[in-house]
Amino acid sequence: MSKKLAIIASKGTLDWAYPPFILASTAAALDYEVQVFFTFYGLTLLKKDLGGLRVSPLGNPAMPMPVPMPNLVQLAPGMESMATAMMKQKIKDKGVASIGELRDLCLEAGVKLIACQMTVDLFDFKQEDFIVGIEFGGAATFFEFAGDADISLFI
Amino acid sequence: MEFDRELDARGLNCPLPILRCKKALAELNPGQVLKIVATDPGSVKDFPAFCKQTGNELLSFSEADGEYVYFMRKRA
Numbered sequence: 001m002s003k004k005l006a007i008i009a010s011k012g013t014l015d016w017a018y019p020p021f022i023l024a025s026t027a028a029a030l031d032y033e034v035q036v037f038f039t040f041y042g043l044t045l046l047k048k049d050l051g052g053l054r055v056s057p058l059g060n061p062a063m064p065m066p067v068p069m070p071n072l073v074q075l076a077p078g079m080e081s082m083a084t085a086m087m088k089q090k091i092k093d094k095g096v097a098s099i100g101e102l103r104d105l106c107l108e109a110g111v112k113l114i115a116c117q118m119t120v121d122l123f124d125f126k127q128e129d130f131i132v133g134i135e136f137g138g139a140a141t142f143f144e145f146a147g148d149a150d151i152s153l154f155i
Numbered sequence: 156m157e158f159d160r161e162l163d164a165r166g167l168n169c170p171l172p173i174l175r176c177k178k179a180l181a182e183l184n185p186g187q188v189l190k191i192v193a194t195d196p197g198s199v200k201d202f203p204a205f206c207k208q209t210g211n212e213l214l215s216f217s218e219a220d221g222e223y224v225y226f227m228r229k230r231a
Contacts, residue, residue, distance in 0.1 A: 026170040029177035030208045095168040095195075105174055 003027075005034045006146035008154045012041030014053040014087060014099070019155050020045070021102035028109035032150075036106075037142040039116035042155075043123070046115050046130045050100050054084040107133050114141060156215060156226050158190040159183060165194045165222065172198050173205050176227070180211060183229045188214065191225040198223055 005027040009020040020042075024034045038046050044053065057063045058074045063083075073079070091098065097105075106113065113134040120127070120136065127136070135141075146152050162179045164172040172193045179189055191202070199216075202225050206213040214226040 022170050025174055029170070029173050030205065095166040095171070097168075097171050109174075109177075 003030075003032045003151075004145065004149040005032045006142070006149035006152040007034070007036045008142065008152075009036055009038045009042035009045060010040050011155065012044035012053070014055040014084060016155065017045050017053055017099045018102075020153075021099060021106055023153065024111045025102055025105045025109060027151075028106065028111050034106075034109075035112040035114060035142075035145045035149075037114045037116065037137075038119075040119050043115055043119050043125065045099065045103070046113060046134055048129060048131050050103075053099060054080055055087045056080045057083050103131075107131075112145075156190075157188065158226060159187040161190045161192070163192055164198070165192055167193070168195050169197050169201065173201055176202070176205065180227070180229050185229050185231045187229050189227045189229065191227065193223045193225070194221060195223075198225075202227070 005024070007020050007024060011017075020036055024036050027034050044050075055063075056074075057065060057069060057079065058071065066086075090096075103113075115130060115134055115136050117136045117138055119125075160179060160183060162175055164175055167175065172191070172195055176189070176191055179191075183189060193202075195201075199218075202216070203213055205211070206227065210230040212228040212230070214228055215224075216226075217224050
């Protein structure tokens with residue numbers, strides 16, 4: 001019987017979008033059965049349009065910057081867009097997959113992606129905002145799988 | 156070494172070389188050999204780890220000019 005990996009994806013920024021999809025797709029390649037439960041801001045990762053994924057240097061002192069940037073400067077309009085554009089360029093230059101690509105690979109490999117129904121209601125999201133091929137469920141749905149998973153991660 | 160298929164994973168970063176390898180293996184018959192060329196230094200540890208966990212056999216590994224070449228036999 002194959003091993004099982006259960007992940008909760010709770011963050012919706014461009015940088016934090018990577019760990020769940022990298023781990024899920026790789027585990028699937030290693031013949032794990034994988035389910036990822038997307039909750040709160042993590043739901044952004046299941047939207048048809050991933051254009052809203054951004055990264056901010058604000059409140060993130062570990063983020064490598066080409067030049068030292070005081071917090072006050074990071075508050076300036078356009079800084080988040082600039083940081084996001086720079087990160088995307090770097091991702092491309094280094095041969096790192098895009099989030100859309102990794103998500104497609106997950107779906108192709110049979111990774112089950114579950115959207116938290118409560119969060120969908122809470123934020124007034126519409127089901128048609130999300131990609132096809134996902135499921136909608138609640139905490140009990142997650143535990144049904146995670147209860148006998150070999151690895152469970154909260155991201 | 157003889158091989159049945161070659162996978163060019165140059166310029167790809169983690170986890171793409173492993174994912175492409177998995178896909179390429181799926182198109183081979185058991186016992187056939189896949190040659191992989193990668194430039195990701197992380198692949199040096201990742202391909203042996205992939206083989207160990209999936210039962211595919213890593214026949215050889217070599218490095219030249221920043222390129223890593225692997226020969227992998229698909230599990231029976």
